[in-house]
Amino acid sequence: MAPTSLAGDAPFDQDPRRWGQLALVSVALLLGMSAWFAATAVGADFQARWTLQPGQVAWLTTVVQVGFVLGTALAAVLNLADIWPSGRYFAASAFLAAGANAALLHAPSLGAALGLRFLTGLFLAGVYPPAMKMMATWFRSARGLAIGTVVGALTVGKAAPYLLKGLEGSAAADPVILGTSAGGVAAGVLILAAYRDGPYRFARRPFEWSRVGRILRHRPTMLATGGYLGHMWELYAGWLLVTPFFAAALAARGVPGPDASAALWGFAVIAAGGGGAVAAGILADRWGRERVANGAMAVSGVCSLTLGWLVGAPLWIVGPLALVWGATIVADSAQFSAVVTEVAPRDAVGTALTLQTMLGFALTGVSMQLGVAVVERAGWGPGLSLLALGPVAGIASMRRLAALRRRTA
Secondary structure, eight states: OOBOOSSOOOSSOOOTHHHHHHHHHHHHHHHHGGGTTHHHHTHHHHHHHHTOOHHHHHHHHHHHHHHHHHHHHHHHHHTHHHHSOHHHHHHHHHHHHHHHHHHGGGOOSHHHHHHHHHHHHHHHTTTHHHHHHHHHTTOSTTHHHHHHHHHHHHHHHHHHHHHHHHHHOSSOSHHHHHHHHHHHHHHHHHHHHHOOOOSSOBOOOOOOGGGHHHHHTOHHHHHHHHHHHHHHHHHHHHHHHHHHHHHHHHHHTTOSSHHHHHHHHHHHHHHHHHHHHHHHHHHHHHHOHHHHHHHHHHHHHHHHHHHGGGTTSOHHHHHHHHHHHHHHHTTTHHHHHHHHHHHSOGGGHHHHHHHHHHHHHHHHHHHHHHHHHHHHHHOHHHHHHGGGHHHHHHHHHHHHHHHHHHHHO
8 A cells, every 4th residue: 555654745765764774674584584494495304304205395385385375364354564563563473483483393293393384474474564564664766676675685585594504514404493593583683673664654554355356356456466476386386496406406416415505506596586686676666567577577487497407407507597597586576566556446455465465375385386296297397397387377467467557548
């Protein structure tokens, strides 16, 4: 929903504190979201503990997505972002997510671990969406850059467990799980200590299920959501599969300790999206959101179609291609939400964003499980090529939206 200014209607932001707040929220988000892939990064340890199949290991991430969807829905229905100050809501959620993540080390079985991973996703729903809103209170001009920076921090945060795994060098889960939980605690402390809302605060407007039907019938909003769904089909499945892909590629070359090296490659590929998100935010403010989103999806889709078939190719070919994939696969993420704020009915923007997020993260659970299953049965080429269906559908949806907006301009 559109922010209301408490500092007049100047066309450009004036408060110099906004850059410090952007840096603060970005660092806190990076630390707080590091628990998302923590269990996945050390999946080999949990696989050995409970004698799991690869598909069962993938559920350690899939249930985080499910928890996040439910957490987003509960936060919207209960209007938590308006009941609690943003900083306290963020901090409390980060503390709870860190606790659920740390408790994973004491889980006696896969079932208990899945319950804790579900809670981690549920609590992280109070970290990421509020951070986006917190930054919007500081930025009207350069919002593309600000939101792109926040998404970049989120991306690097999700890559962080792979860095910890690669640097630690063993398959043990403890250093990664405890390190990411410490990051969540640090994130909450930072926000409590230094965050303040900016001058462009949001009008309080509760989520209403009665608006959902109207949004589902609103063609521009649904076309923007269709683009987002295509993007999400590829994104989380790609993040889940990239480290195992490098483990297979390095093992085929006889590289010693392929798991640690693969984790570092996984970190590099996912973290490359941080720079991609910032660049896309800057370009979207200049070139248009649909154009930037479609360009990013086109490049990432080509990489998805190509990369899996190159598992045996020289690393000097595979590595750069994977980094391009990582930079573009998330670069368009913030633009879909920004488009929804522009095209949705004014009294239903918050509901439209909530619905978009819920549908997108629900879809990731399907693509992750399907991607793992196809890789197991048919190999890396078909498994990663499957992900390209998302960008194809997303580009088609955004092209129709762009044409519709031109006709109605």
